[in-house]
Amino acid sequence: MANVEQSEGVILNKREAVHRNPKVIAVTSGKGGVGKTNVVGNLAVSLAKMGKSVVILDADLGLGNLDVLFGVVPKYTLEHVILGLKTLPEIMIPGPCGIQILPTSSGSEDFTHLTPEQKLVLLSELDRLENAVDVFLIDTAAGISSNVLYFNTVAQDIVVVVSPEPTSISDAYAIMKILSLRHGEKRFKLLVNMARSTRQSLDVYRKLSLVADRFLDIGIDYVGFIPQDDYLRMAVFEQKAVVELFPGARSSVVFTDLADKVMQWPSNDLPKGNCQFLWKRLLNGSNSMEKC
Numbered sequence: 001m002a003n004v005e006q007s008e009g010v011i012l013n014k015r016e017a018v019h020r021n022p023k024v025i026a027v028t029s030g031k032g033g034v035g036k037t038n039v040v041g042n043l044a045v046s047l048a049k050m051g052k053s054v055v056i057l058d059a060d061l062g063l064g065n066l067d068v069l070f071g072v073v074p075k076y077t078l079e080h081v082i083l084g085l086k087t088l089p090e091i092m093i094p095g096p097c098g099i100q101i102l103p104t105s106s107g108s109e110d111f112t113h114l115t116p117e118q119k120l121v122l123l124s125e126l127d128r129l130e131n132a133v134d135v136f137l138i139d140t141a142a143g144i145s146s147n148v149l150y151f152n153t154v155a156q157d158i159v160v161v162v163s164p165e166p167t168s169i170s171d172a173y174a175i176m177k178i179l180s181l182r183h184g185e186k187r188f189k190l191l192v193n194m195a196r197s198t199r200q201s202l203d204v205y206r207k208l209s210l211v212a213d214r215f216l217d218i219g220i221d222y223v224g225f226i227p228q229d230d231y232l233r234m235a236v237f238e239q240k241a242v243v244e245l246f247p248g249a250r251s252s253v254v255f256t257d258l259a260d261k262v263m264q265w266p267s268n269d270l271p272k273g274n275c276q277f278l279w280k281r282l283l284n285g286s287n288s289m290e291k292c
């Protein structure tokens with residue numbers, strides 16, 4: 001009996017090691033320039049500092065700049081993967097603290113609206129990658145294009161980044177509305193960036209929850225806020241993550257806390273972010289993906 005239990009234990013451990021469900025998190029916004037790329041980059045480095053294996057995907061196809069944030073120059077990009085010329089591991093470039101970057105090209109219009117076939121190629125590649133990853137962060141483009149909607153539906157958690165500007169708030173509402181009405185997304189995490197105070201940040205959250213409660217059937221979880229921080233801007237100019245260059249800066253401290261929080265978010269047994277699961281849904285003829 002002891003032997004059976006022991007061998008079952010070994011099998012379970014092996015299974016755990018081979019298949020650890022990664023957290024798949026999309027970072028999105030309605031409006032551009034609100035800080036998505038910086039959130040993804042700094043959160044990734046903070047998670048890596050905690051010993052997590054992190055992959056970041058630049059999903060702003062055609063206008064990606066995650067590589068620029070880290071001062072790395074990609075030879076191959078996601079576009080090569082979509083064309084079937086390269087695999088994801090072949091285009092990956094190492095970033096700070098062991099993070100892995102899946103870069104995209106900049107200045108090409110060809111992939112701004114992925115076809116269903118191109119999405120399938122990407123999905124199956126992601127599927128093969130996910131076992132070795134703890135956290136998979138997706139930096140989406142701004143707006144409500146089909147690519148943005150698609151990458152959000154692939155994720156398990158959707159973090160909506162918003163700044164206190166009224167235009168950013170109304171655009172954040174717009175993206176949540178479309179994701180909820182057209183794609184059945186019901187839960188969003190709100191991260192307020194460039195806020196001056198907790199009060200200002202909570203005010204943004206209240207405004208959005210009020211309209212969402214009234215007009216949409218969704219739940220918005222307040223994740224917190226990242227302060228307006230000149231050190232972050234300086235780090236951008238140095239093409240480094242602020243958590244790396246100025247670990248004591250106010251924003252860096254918040255990113256470190258955020259990384260802790262992220263690791264506490266529950267992971268589902270059948271996560272939406274598990275691409276295998278999506279793949280099966282797709283093969284079973286669910287039309288939810290066709291709408292993406």
Ligand SMILES: Nc1ncnc2c1ncn2[C@@H]1O[C@H](COP(=O)(O)OP(=O)(O)O)[C@@H](O)[C@H]1O
Pocket residue numbers: 029031032033034035036037038039193194226227228229230232233236251
């Ligand atoms: N917390 C912050 N404090 C100060 N400046 C910020 C902060 N977050 C973002 N920025 C500024 O905003 C710019 C745009 O950020 P970025 O992450 O590229 O936005 P997005 O990816 O949403 O377009 C950055 O280059 C930086 O100068």
Ligand SMILES: [Mg+2]
Pocket residue numbers: 036037038060065139
């Ligand atoms: Mg960006």
